[in-house]
Amino acid sequence: MMNSPDAVEPAVAIEGLRVRRGRADILHGLDLRIPRGQVVGLLGPSGCGKTTLMRSIVGVQRVKGGTVTVLGQPAGSAPLRHRVGYVTQAASVYDDLTIRQNLAYFRRVLGAGRADVERAIAATDLEEHAGRLVSALSGGQRSRVSLAAALLGSPDLLVLDEPTVGLDPLLRVELWGLFHRLADSGTSLLISSHVMDEATRCDRLILMRDGAVLADATPDELLAETGAADAEGAFLALLRRRHARHALPGTDEDAADLGEDVR
Numbered sequence: 456m457m458n459s460p461d462a463v464e465p466a467v468a469i470e471g472l473r474v475r476r477g478r479a480d481i482l483h484g485l486d487l488r489i490p491r492g493q494v495v496g497l498l499g500p501s502g503c504g505k506t507t508l509m510r511s512i513v514g515v516q517r518v519k520g521g522t523v524t525v526l527g528q529p530a531g532s533a534p535l536r537h538r539v540g541y542v543t544q545a546a547s548v549y550d551d552l553t554i555r556q557n558l559a560y561f562r563r564v565l566g567a568g569r570a571d572v573e574r575a576i577a578a579t580d581l582e583e584h585a586g587r588l589v590s591a592l593s594g595g596q597r598s599r600v601s602l603a604a605a606l607l608g609s610p611d612l613l614v615l616d617e618p619t620v621g622l623d624p625l626l627r628v629e630l631w632g633l634f635h636r637l638a639d640s641g642t643s644l645l646i647s648s649h650v651m652d653e654a655t656r657c658d659r660l661i662l663m664r665d666g667a668v669l670a671d672a673t674p675d676e677l678l679a680e681t682g683a684a685d686a687e688g689a690f691l692a693l694l695r696r697r698h699a700r701h702a703l704p705g706t707d708e709d710a711a712d713l714g715e716d717v718r
């Protein structure tokens with residue numbers, strides 16, 4: 456059973472994670488389990504801590520407390536080096552190399568198989584551009600090159616920070632198709648977005664706000680639980696519920712705060 460403690464280890468298990476960046480506490484005791492082989496969406500307003508959480512999972516974030524276990528190992532530890540792929544918001548490929556040259560380079564660094572380069576190019580639908588310099592590509596094409604690089608070596612966990620930003624609707628649909636095919640073949644995916652309409656494409660959703668997890672459920676559970684028609688409505692309903700519980704009801708401050716957070 457999925458929820459049994461004896462079941463297959465989750466892709467990610469986080470307990471009491473605390474992160475401070477600069478002078479601010481960004482994550483204050485966050486608990487989370489991410490199952491294997493699913494497309495899990497991480498949603499929440501800008502600045503709520505999505506990237507900080509992803510950095511902690513990948514093992515590049517200094518943490519103040521708590522534990523982050525990835526595929527049964529401490530986040531960032533050596534055995535995970537080739538098992539976790541991370542795509543940041545900024546494209547991380549070389550402008551003065553072609554797509555194929557970039558991927559050939561990263562393949563060698565990773566020690567992945569030769570065939571991986573063409574496989575990654577095909578998976579991200581970049582075949583017809585593979586010989587072009589990255590500097591000559593559009594924003595969407597560039598972000599797909601970063602994604603292709605993350606697919607090299609077939610990592611067990613893919614952590615993707617807003618991979619669909621700047622992509623046209625058709626490409627977004629295609630990419631979500633790719634994410635699900637990867638999940639079907641056993642890869643675990645954690646994908647952040649602040650486009651709420653992408654939420655329904657995920658197997659599971661984590662809604663974050665102010666460094667805390669507001670909800671962790673399937674899209675259907677979330678809609679049933681809140682009675683909302685879509686993910687955005689569910690998010691608002693959860694925020695309202697939380698405010699009703701924690702704040703003095705009916706103050707102008709509540710309304711202002713709520714409005715600010717979701718726009």
Ligand SMILES: Nc1ncnc2c1ncn2[C@@H]1O[C@H](COP(=O)(O)OP(=O)(O)OP(=O)(O)O)[C@@H](O)[C@H]1O
Pocket residue numbers: 476477478481499500501502503504505506507508649
């Ligand atoms: N290098 C840094 N030093 C200090 N504070 C930081 C740093 N990077 C981010 N922060 C702060 O940490 C908080 C969380 O940022 P984070 O990037 O995790 O949010 P996010 O949910 O990913 O936002 P977005 O959707 O805009 O990418 C923000 O308040 C941000 O200002």
